[in-house]
Amino acid sequence: GIVKNGDITIGGIFPVKIMDFATENLFTEKPEPQSCGKFLLQPFLWVQIMIFAIEEINQNQNLLPNITLGYGIYDSYYRCSSSNPLAAIIGEASDKMTIAIATLLRVHNYPQISHATTVDFLSDRQQFPSFFRTIPNGNYRSRSLVKLMQYFGWNWVGTVAEDNEIGELATQDLIQELDKTEICIGFSETIPNVYSAIKIRHVVEVIRRSSVNAIVIISYELFIVPLIAEVTRQNITGKVWVSTEAWSTSASFYKGSQARTVTGTIGVAVHKGDIPGFKEFLLRLNPFTSQDNIYIKNFWEHMFGGSEKLNELNVSFFDASESRITYNVYNGIYAIAHALHDLYMCIPGEGPFENGTCANIHYFEPWQLLHYVKNVHFTNKLGEEIYFDGNGNPPPLYDIINWHRVPDGNLKNVEVGRFNFSAPHGKDFIINNSALMWNGGNTQIPHSICSESCPPGYRKAARRGQPICCFDCILCSEGEITNQTDSIDCLKCPSDHWSSNGRDKCIPKTIEFLSYQEPLGATLASVSILFSLIPAAILCTFVKHRDTPIVKANNRELSYLLLLALMLCFLCSLIFIGQPKISTCMLRQVAFGIIFALCVSCVLAKTIMVVIAFNATKPNSKLKKWVGPKLPNAVVFVCTVIQVIICIAWLSSSPPFPEQNMRSQIQKIIIECNDGSTTAFWLVLGYMGILAIVCFIVAFLARNLPDSFNEAKFITFSMLVFVTVWLSFIPAYLSTKGKYMVAVEIFAILASSTGLMACIFSPKCYIIILRPERNTREYLMGK
Numbered sequence: 001g002i003v004k005n006g007d008i009t010i011g012g013i014f015p016v017k018i019m020d021f022a023t024e025n026l027f028t029e030k031p032e033p034q035s036c037g038k039f040l041l042q043p044f045l046w047v048q049i050m051i052f053a054i055e056e057i058n059q060n061q062n063l064l065p066n067i068t069l070g071y072g073i074y075d076s077y078y079r080c081s082s083s084n085p086l087a088a089i090i091g092e093a094s095d096k097m098t099i100a101i102a103t104l105l106r107v108h109n110y111p112q113i114s115h116a117t118t119v120d121f122l123s124d125r126q127q128f129p130s131f132f133r134t135i136p137n138g139n140y141r142s143r144s145l146v147k148l149m150q151y152f153g154w155n156w157v158g159t160v161a162e163d164n165e166i167g168e169l170a171t172q173d174l175i176q177e178l179d180k181t182e183i184c185i186g187f188s189e190t191i192p193n194v195y196s197a198i199k200i201r202h203v204v205e206v207i208r209r210s211s212v213n214a215i216v217i218i219s220y221e222l223f224i225v226p227l228i229a230e231v232t233r234q235n236i237t238g239k240v241w242v243s244t245e246a247w248s249t250s251a252s253f254y255k256g257s258q259a260r261t262v263t264g265t266i267g268v269a270v271h272k273g274d275i276p277g278f279k280e281f282l283l284r285l286n287p288f289t290s291q292d293n294i295y296i297k298n299f300w301e302h303m304f305g306g307s308e309k310l311n312e313l314n315v316s317f318f319d320a321s322e323s324r325i326t327y328n329v330y331n332g333i334y335a336i337a338h339a340l341h342d343l344y345m346c347i348p349g350e351g352p353f354e355n356g357t358c359a360n361i362h363y364f365e366p367w368q369l370l371h372y373v374k375n376v377h378f379t380n381k382l383g384e385e386i387y388f389d390g391n392g393n394p395p396p397l398y399d400i401i402n403w404h405r406v407p408d409g410n411l412k413n414v415e416v417g418r419f420n421f422s423a424p425h426g427k428d429f430i431i432n433n434s435a436l437m438w439n440g441g442n443t444q445i446p447h448s449i450c451s452e453s454c455p456p457g458y459r460k461a462a463r464r465g466q467p468i469c470c471f472d473c474i475l476c477s478e479g480e481i482t483n484q485t486d487s488i489d490c491l492k493c494p495s496d497h498w499s500s501n502g503r504d505k506c507i508p509k510t511i512e513f514l515s516y517q518e519p520l521g522a523t524l525a526s527v528s529i530l531f532s533l534i535p536a537a538i539l540c541t542f543v544k545h546r547d548t549p550i551v552k553a554n555n556r557e558l559s560y561l562l563l564l565a566l567m568l569c570f571l572c573s574l575i576f577i578g579q580p581k582i583s584t585c586m587l588r589q590v591a592f593g594i595i596f597a598l599c600v601s602c603v604l605a606k607t608i609m610v611v612i613a614f615n616a617t618k619p620n621s622k623l624k625k626w627v628g629p630k631l632p633n634a635v636v637f638v639c640t641v642i643q644v645i646i647c648i649a650w651l652s653s654s655p656p657f658p659e660q661n662m663r664s665q666i667q668k669i670i671i672e673c674n675d676g677s678t679t680a681f682w683l684v685l686g687y688m689g690i691l692a693i694v695c696f697i698v699a700f701l702a703r704n705l706p707d708s709f710n711e712a713k714f715i716t717f718s719m720l721v722f723v724t725v726w727l728s729f730i731p732a733y734l735s736t737k738g739k740y741m742v743a744v745e746i747f748a749i750l751a752s753s754t755g756l757m758a759c760i761f762s763p764k765c766y767i768i769i770l771r772p773e774r775n776t777r778e779y780l781m782g783k
Helices: 041-058 095-105 138-152 165-178 197-209 221-233 258-262 278-283 296-303 325-344 366-374 519-544 556-576 582-616 622-626 630-653 678-701 712-735 739-770 777-782
Strands: 002-004 008-013 069-074 086-090 112-114 131-133 156-162 184-191 214-218 240-243 266-270 377-379 385-387 397-405 411-420 429-431 458-462 471-475 497-499 506-508 510-512 657-661 668-674
Touching (some): 002 041, 008 041, 041 069, 041 278, 086 325, 086 366, 095 112, 131 325, 138 165, 138 214, 138 240, 138 266, 138 397, 138 429, 156 197, 165 184, 165 214, 184 197, 221 258, 325 377, 556 582, 556 630, 582 678, 582 712, 668 739, 678 712, 712 739
Parallel strands (some): 008 069, 008 086, 112 131, 156 184, 214 240, 240 266, 510 668
Antiparallel strands (some): 002 069, 377 385, 458 471, 497 506, 657 668
């Protein structure tokens, strides 16, 4: 070890030398002997900063005046000198050794300040009451890494950790933090502590086959080197390596072919500090002037093997601004010094111990110094506050490091941000996006996701047997939307809205009904009014020529009534146009049914009168008493009244009413008349059909009667047209929706009315208007 006497000794434990090599023991041959002959430059630097800090404190008249600090620095073990009290221990760096030392020191409550160990359970004050550290514990590291993944949008990550208890605990802590987020682990592998080509190749094969692009490596630099070498050999590219503080500033991969593989590595690093005067202290190191330093020979051989001057070397070893773990050692020494100073400056009677007593700076117990270490709080030369929380942890502070490729092909680490968990929310995480560089020199953030985000209009559907980060995007159903990315459920639109084609917004449904303003409604209304003028004109013509034989034939009063009914048939179409209301809905089908029943009843009465008139001319016919207006009037009245009764019953039991139909067409609200009772509607239509069929049969049978005034042929054709129109109406009516359903019924009304009018009255009008010479009794009798 390196020992310097003083009034008080501070112990230091650092892994300056380790085994030359480590091999996998296959138990097939005798292993080669191993020795701790390999010199490590970084731990030697930690030794020097401890010496530097203690000498700096000894020269400070404001800190521990008249007290000289000594040191005893050893390679991963310590000893107590009987000549002066041991104050505290600085170290160790490795997790396992630190735990072992902490377990031993807690027996006597010796304060121990580690500069590199992040194991969480060392914060358990019941097990390790005298343990402190100047590096944040592993939980803050896990939180930092998770925050980075969330920031970059990586929800599909892999983990690789060293194959030991420490690696397992660190991985578990990271997984616990990931479980609080929507980040999933694609794979979790371990790398051996003793080199094994088979295990390394297995891990690399998992990395190569996985779709994971962001990989967190929780390990010391020593165990990562074979892994990165194999990744480089297999030319695996496009991966982002997420580093922990254990290797985020490692220079092992900065040169050679591996530099290309690890370009863009990002992770957390221990906060660095530019320690004033330390570089000059290092430059004074010399085998001739530092003979008490047992490691100086190893250091000199490691650097150049000669007697050249150190200030002629351009190496990062002397860059004090890059001090990270070294800065932790520096702060640990000063923490002990300030605790000793507080103990030294204690005023008797105002002390923290029983009856206000103080401890003697030359003969204090370890537990007495432990009290002051717990409460130490000072500002170092860099203006940063140093203290320990109730669990012996420092203020949680991390730098964010990104590995950049420089023009010569090598790497350098660049600080691109910071985590400060003691800062207010919003300032605890700072990152400079413009300073980021990724693998291949890209500036665009790489992706590491199992499934692409679902855009608005889609919902996430989990894949069976896979993590929640792996999902399919399914388009929302009609009437449902999502207006955010990665929605789990679709939202139903209000009943008066429909979903857009992209299912990303609800659109108000258009209100639809057959209106007078639209071309279809205006056309049908115009045709109805125009065609209603035709029976009115025929009626005027018949009234004008009422005494002519052609008008008097077959009961002119029935003709008048039929023409009036036909005029109403055309005009009742207008009730079907316009926005449905309670009054128009109740009037529509009722008016249509009664008026058409009146029309068909008139035609039926005409047909019956043709048959009676022919048979009444036979000798001794009993039908002579039925000749006259009473029978046809009775037929018209009875047949019409039956339809009226049906309609009254319909309106009394379940009348039609207006409703908003939102089911038929998803994009529209159809304002229509609900028939109330569908049975009553078809009963009205069926009764009208029965009258038409009866009329058709009677007219068909009487079509060839030898009568000069026989209208049976014309009535037969009119009923044939009437029945055909309404039989065609039924499937057309049932297969259409909305305003077109109404239009179909209007068309059926106009077509059937026109058929009746044309077949029955066009022959008569032809004679009256164009062939008046035939409109004589002699001509008709001659026929």
